[in-house]
Amino acid sequence: MPREKLQPGIVHLGLGAFALAHTAVFTEDAMLAANDPRWGIVGVTQRSDTVARQLVPQDGLFTVAERGEGAVPLRVVSSIVEAISGRDTPERVVARIGAQSTKIVTLTITEKGYRFDPQTRTLDVADEDIQADLAGRPPVTAIGQIVRGLQQRATGGAGPVTVLSCDNLPANGELTATLATGFAAALPAAESGPLLAWMRDNVTFPSTMVDRMVPATTEGDLAAIEHELSARDEAAVVAEPFKQWVMEDNFPAGRPRWEDAGALFSDDVAAWESAKLRLLNASHSMLAYLGLLAGKETISDAVAVEPFHTACRRMMLEEALPSITLPAGLDGEQYCDEVLRRFANPALGHTTAKVGSDGSQKVGLRLLTTVRGTLDAGRAPRWAALAVAAWMHHVAGTPAADLNDPLAQGLQAALPVDRTADTVVPALLGFRPVVDLALAGNEDFRDLLLHWYRIIETNGPDGLGNEINHG
Numbered sequence: 001m002p003r004e005k006l007q008p009g010i011v012h013l014g015l016g017a018f019a020l021a022h023t024a025v026f027t028e029d030a031m032l033a034a035n036d037p038r039w040g041i042v043g044v045t046q047r048s049d050t051v052a053r054q055l056v057p058q059d060g061l062f063t064v065a066e067r068g069e070g071a072v073p074l075r076v077v078s079s080i081v082e083a084i085s086g087r088d089t090p091e092r093v094v095a096r097i098g099a100q101s102t103k104i105v106t107l108t109i110t111e112k113g114y115r116f117d118p119q120t121r122t123l124d125v126a127d128e129d130i131q132a133d134l135a136g137r138p139p140v141t142a143i144g145q146i147v148r149g150l151q152q153r154a155t156g157g158a159g160p161v162t163v164l165s166c167d168n169l170p171a172n173g174e175l176t177a178t179l180a181t182g183f184a185a186a187l188p189a190a191e192s193g194p195l196l197a198w199m200r201d202n203v204t205f206p207s208t209m210v211d212r213m214v215p216a217t218t219e220g221d222l223a224a225i226e227h228e229l230s231a232r233d234e235a236a237v238v239a240e241p242f243k244q245w246v247m248e249d250n251f252p253a254g255r256p257r258w259e260d261a262g263a264l265f266s267d268d269v270a271a272w273e274s275a276k277l278r279l280l281n282a283s284h285s286m287l288a289y290l291g292l293l294a295g296k297e298t299i300s301d302a303v304a305v306e307p308f309h310t311a312c313r314r315m316m317l318e319e320a321l322p323s324i325t326l327p328a329g330l331d332g333e334q335y336c337d338e339v340l341r342r343f344a345n346p347a348l349g350h351t352t353a354k355v356g357s358d359g360s361q362k363v364g365l366r367l368l369t370t371v372r373g374t375l376d377a378g379r380a381p382r383w384a385a386l387a388v389a390a391w392m393h394h395v396a397g398t399p400a401a402d403l404n405d406p407l408a409q410g411l412q413a414a415l416p417v418d419r420t421a422d423t424v425v426p427a428l429l430g431f432r433p434v435v436d437l438a439l440a441g442n443e444d445f446r447d448l449l450l451h452w453y454r455i456i457e458t459n460g461p462d463g464l465g466n467e468i469n470h471g
């Protein structure tokens with residue numbers, strides 16, 4: 001499709017490697033298949049403006065290099081019509097969301113970008129950036145930018161719009177609706193009343209499940225792509241061949257024909273999302289923390305350790321699968337096998353450090369859900385507890401400055417100076433942003449954590465392997 005024909009119909013918040021390899025690819029394919037140029041993407045970077053800086057001199061063009069079995073040749077994607085920095089030019093972001101041409105706002109801002117309280121699933125109004133955005137500065141948080149943009153639409157008559165969360169969170173649409181409504185409600189009454197009424201009639205928040213493993217691009221990737229492409233692309237991304245997108249169909253202002261690009265519209269997104277989070281993402285996190293403690297740099301190296309593969313498989317089959325309801329048509333065992341095969345892709349270079357980052361945001365949604373479900377069914381969550389113990393060991397063994405987690409300071413402050421199983425496990429069970437009171441008080445869970453932590457502590461990765469094999 002000729003570039004000059006593309007119109008900006010989507011604003012994407014959280015422009016990073018994942019969005020380039022997922023949202024932008026599905027959207028380009030949909031525009032091509034339906035010969036419909038109305039869905040060009042205005043991409044917005046959040047905290048780091050790297051991708052915007054890379055894309056601007058390239059006119060928004062970038063390469064996707066698939067790595068692994070079934071990979072197709074390099075392709076240059078052209079669905080990004082503009083790339084802007086949300087941190088440096090927040091007014092521009094608000095204006096783009098407020099523009100009549102915008103029909104959809106998509107989000108890949110990661111778990112921490114939502115600024116919500118995990119226990120109540122409501123907006124964290126104590127967050128300093130949320131407070132400053134509420135007070136009226138040009139907004140830097142994604143929720144602030146969305147709501148200020150909606151305010152412009154309401155006053156400017158720009159019409160309905162869909163806000164589409166594409167992050168790994170259960171009921172991500174509902175959550176985003178709660179947060180946006182919470183932000184609007186916290187504005188001065190004269191503003192919030194009319195805005196909330198307008199939002200009710202004009203904004204939808206469908207839920208989605210997204211899936212594609214997209215590691216951080218390395219210098220080596222860029223050099224290899226330069227060689228293949230005979231041109232230097234600073235914004236190139238690498239990804240596994242697999243990609244999936246399931247979403248609810250509720251777009252009052254229209255949407256691309258994403259189904260023509262392979263997306264699935266479903267009324268059962270919640271089931272797809274819990275399958276993905278509690279099978280794929282949960283075992284991804286498990287492998288990341290087990291891999292980190294065994295000195296494995298990548299997920300494919302970690303899953304190649306036989307006992308780690310076993311632990312992952314058993315967590316999925318014995319604990320996660322029995323505690324979720326699968327969407328119609330999905331074969332649970334096949335899904336688990338495919339997930340393990342995808343993890344083993346040696347060409348991807350997905351690092352354990354990257355997947356292990358932001359644990360405080362992920363452990364609750366991916367692992368503690370299965371811990372609770374298994375306990376409720378009267379069984380011991382042996383394998384999920386191993387993953388949580390490995391996370392605890394990672395947190396306790398990493399110097400504060402090196403712990404890549406938005407709550408690193410709080411986690412370190414919760415930990416005692418003397419770090420053994422007997423001190424670390426209770427300290428982190430008491431860390432309320434991750435573990436709720438009821439679960440923290442469950443003795444069976446605590447004993448399992450102590451059991452695994454002690455083995456890690458005294459026997460190291462090899463001893464852990466033996467214990468897993470005998471489990």
Ligand code: CS2
Nearest residue numbers: 210211212213281284354355
């Ligand atoms: C990973 C995910 O970094 C992580 O936490 O588990 O980014 C994972 O690669 C994607 O969700 C796969 O779709």
